[in-house]
Amino acid sequence: MVVANIERALAQSLWTAHGAAVVDPIQQCRLCLATLAGGGEPYVELVEPLHEQAPPWAALQRGGGWHHVCLAVPTTAAGDALIAARRLLPVTAWQPAVLFDGRPVRFAYSRNRELLEFLAGEPP
Numbered sequence: 001m002v003v004a005n006i007e008r009a010l011a012q013s014l015w016t017a018h019g020a021a022v023v024d025p026i027q028q029c030r031l032c033l034a035t036l037a038g039g040g041e042p043y044v045e046l047v048e049p050l051h052e053q054a055p056p057w058a059a060l061q062r063g064g065g066w067h068h069v070c071l072a073v074p075t076t077a078a079g080d081a082l083i084a085a086r087r088l089l090p091v092t093a094w095q096p097a098v099l100f101d102g103r104p105v106r107f108a109y110s111r112n113r114e115l116l117e118f119l120a121g122e123p124p
Contacts, residue, residue: 002056002064006032006048015044024098028054031099068115076104079118083108
């Protein structure tokens with residue numbers, strides 16, 4: 001979810017932080033995983049753009065809110081196979097995700113213009 005301010009968003013929602021917010025220099029955003037009160041799945045990722053050049057800035061200007069869905073895949077090769085099989089349009093290379101302890105992530109668009117994030121590997 002794209003938000004203007006992580007702390008304010010948490011204070012006004014049903015979500016609670018699941019760990020500290022981190023700065024991701026690749027996305028040029030502050031990121032924080034959040035969960036429902038009581039903990040556990042499902043998780044949402046709060047994305048706070050740091051400046052106007054940050055990729056999610058335009059989504060914030062449209063009011064923020066739901067931005068993309070993150071899908072776990074066992075390996076980058078499995079993610080690439082799914083992207084190819086579904087004829088998705090990759091928009092990034094595999095990159096280390098600060099919020100996920102450096103696990104590789106890649107973004108792609110579906111033919112319905114849905115932004116998808118693929119997270120490879122097992123949690124540490």
